[in-house]
Amino acid sequence: MPNNTRKVVVIGAGAVGTAYCYALAQSGLADHIALIDKNSSLAHGNVLDLRHGLPFLPSLTITVGTPEDYQDADLIVITAGAAQKPGQTRMDLLSMNAAIIRAIMQDIQTQASQAVIIIATNPVDVMTYVAIQSAGGDRGRIFGSGTVLDSARFRQMLSSRCGVDIQNVHAYILGEHGDSELAAWSMTHIAGMPIDDYCPICGTCEDWKLERRQIEKAVRDSAYHIIDYKGATNWAIGLALTRITRAVLRDTHSVLTVSTLLDGEYGLKDVCLSVPCIVSAKGIEKVIESKLPLHEQDLLSNSANVLETAIKEIRWNRFSNNYNL
Numbered sequence: 001m002p003n004n005t006r007k008v009v010v011i012g013a014g015a016v017g018t019a020y021c022y023a024l025a026q027s028g029l030a031d032h033i034a035l036i037d038k039n040s041s042l043a044h045g046n047v048l049d050l051r052h053g054l055p056f057l058p059s060l061t062i063t064v065g066t067p068e069d070y071q072d073a074d075l076i077v078i079t080a081g082a083a084q085k086p087g088q089t090r091m092d093l094l095s096m097n098a099a100i101i102r103a104i105m106q107d108i109q110t111q112a113s114q115a116v117i118i119i120a121t122n123p124v125d126v127m128t129y130v131a132i133q134s135a136g137g138d139r140g141r142i143f144g145s146g147t148v149l150d151s152a153r154f155r156q157m158l159s160s161r162c163g164v165d166i167q168n169v170h171a172y173i174l175g176e177h178g179d180s181e182l183a184a185w186s187m188t189h190i191a192g193m194p195i196d197d198y199c200p201i202c203g204t205c206e207d208w209k210l211e212r213r214q215i216e217k218a219v220r221d222s223a224y225h226i227i228d229y230k231g232a233t234n235w236a237i238g239l240a241l242t243r244i245t246r247a248v249l250r251d252t253h254s255v256l257t258v259s260t261l262l263d264g265e266y267g268l269k270d271v272c273l274s275v276p277c278i279v280s281a282k283g284i285e286k287v288i289e290s291k292l293p294l295h296e297q298d299l300l301s302n303s304a305n306v307l308e309t310a311i312k313e314i315r316w317n318r319f320s321n322n323y324n325l
């Protein structure tokens, strides 16, 4: 393999990891995809299945990965995680996935990898925090997929409700990828106009304030509905991860709401959550700090509190009998 190949290692060959591989393979962004799973049969089966599509794909090598693949990877995407089982609490899951992330990060460090690392495993903001701490605090190179998916859902629903091409709708979901997330209406623009100016002239709904509340709730509840229908969400997150991959491998300096370790931005510190960031080949090039109206800043701070509580619970659990890092 020549040195200038763009290599992506995907950890976790479940619903999310394979949807990402499928989208990534078609994108032409990577020259080599290495897929790793602790269930090696699952990784082998998916690699063979994808390989049989090579005649229909851009030039690409697809292999079952090993930890040695971390050494020359440009990008490592972690989708590995435990699924919640009956009788397990959310905190049990949090601790189990934290242990998985920490073990994977140790393997990556052992291989002296300089790759950009994207975490998708849930709860993604807490897992991003664990990954950064495990690596000794590299907040630029390690980040989470955050609310890139939620922002896509938000844009899709606004586009559909307003009857406007999704490419002309600019909108962000901030905070936790989860129940405490918020729609940043102050940053939402359609046709170059702030949404507050656009809604009164749009004319597609009778009560646009009510519609906004309904859209915000529908975005927040999206994953629950999809999981009720089919047990997992995977296609849109696969595409969202591919969009983030484009920013890294093509060094596009794209503004994306990825989950990053804040260091005073928005008045928040030592917590990972999503705000608009410039993403490049280095990872997070810059956190964009804009002045939010007071009620949005309050919602963001509340989201940070929720995540800080989860981080504290992990720290506490670390010293309990049940936590085995």
Ligand SMILES: NC(=O)c1ccc[n+]([C@@H]2O[C@H](COP(=O)([O-])OP(=O)(O)OC[C@H]3O[C@@H](n4cnc5c(N)ncnc54)[C@H](O)[C@@H]3O)[C@@H](O)[C@H]2O)c1
Pocket (backbone or CB within 6 Å): 011, 012, 013, 014, 015, 016, 017, 036, 037, 038, 039, 042, 079, 080, 081, 082, 083, 100, 103, 104, 119, 120, 121, 122, 123, 124, 145, 146, 149, 177, 232, 233, 234, 237
């Ligand atoms: N960030 C997002 O927007 C987003 C969206 C959807 C799902 N997710 C999360 O992504 C994760 C994966 O979801 P899924 O539906 O693919 O789950 P899944 O159960 O289908 O797949 C997870 C895979 O991880 C593997 N795995 C577990 N521990 C491992 C380890 N130590 N090393 C290698 N592989 C390991 C399992 O064998 C399994 O194949 C979950 O945490 C889920 O909540 C995140």
